[in-house]
Amino acid sequence: AKYASTELGIRERLFVSVFTSKTTMNTLAVAINRTLNHHLDGRLIFFTGTRNRKLPNGMFVVAHGDERPVPNMFQSVRYLLEHHIADYDWFYFVQDDTYTQPERLKTLVSHLSMDLQLYMGQPGEFIGGETQRRYCHSGPGFLLSRAVLLKLQPFLEHCRTDIVSIRPDEWLGRCIIDYAGMSCVEEYE
Numbered sequence: 001a002k003y004a005s006t007e008l009g010i011r012e013r014l015f016v017s018v019f020t021s022k023t024t025m026n027t028l029a030v031a032i033n034r035t036l037n038h039h040l041d042g043r044l045i046f047f048t049g050t051r052n053r054k055l056p057n058g059m060f061v062v063a064h065g066d067e068r069p070v071p072n073m074f075q076s077v078r079y080l081l082e083h084h085i086a087d088y089d090w091f092y093f094v095q096d097d098t099y100t101q102p103e104r105l106k107t108l109v110s111h112l113s114m115d116l117q118l119y120m121g122q123p124g125e126f127i128g129g130e131t132q133r134r135y136c137h138s139g140p141g142f143l144l145s146r147a148v149l150l151k152l153q154p155f156l157e158h159c160r161t162d163i164v165s166i167r168p169d170e171w172l173g174r175c176i177i178d179y180a181g182m183s184c185v186e187e188y189e
Contacts, residue, residue: 012089015091016036019047020046046060049069062076064076073172074171092105092144114145119143119182119183119184120142122184135176135177148176148182
């Protein structure tokens with residue numbers, strides 16, 4: 001079965017990335033893990049900037065070693081591109097203080113084409129910036145298609161060095177706007 005799915009290019013539908021911190025790892029992140037993990041069959045990863053010796057049991061945590069939010073987002077996107085892009089069609093990014101209804105999320109992605117280029121979430125305006133393009137707020141979470149991440153892949157290092165922001169969701173949004181040519185949308189069809 002694995003050989004056939006590889007030959008046909010069949011991937012899993014959804015992978016969830018949760019951003020956590022040293023102060024919330026053992027509380028909010030554990031609660032998110034208990035809420036989501038059994039619905040996602042292990043397709044859940046926690047990203048943090050802090051290297052912690054004591055990690056909660058049953059959680060897959062990637063620690064980048066840099067607590068600044070934008071480098072953490074950059075490292076997380078790069079990690080997904082290096083390790084999971086070939087296996088999933090949709091990537092959901094969320095903070096550990098956000099409640100997610102996994103069944104609604106799975107239903108949403110099950111109706112979307114795997115080749116669709118989509119950046120979907122709650123649109124926000126850039127601080128002091130343009131009004132035409134919007135980024136997706138990370139607070140309520142946002143959905144990125146594999147196609148958009150692949151479009152960003154060759155430019156990710158340029159985004160890291162050229163885009164100045166202190167907010168990771170704005171940084172990623174600017175990267176997507178500049179190099180993938182798309183803005184955050186609140187709904188699709």
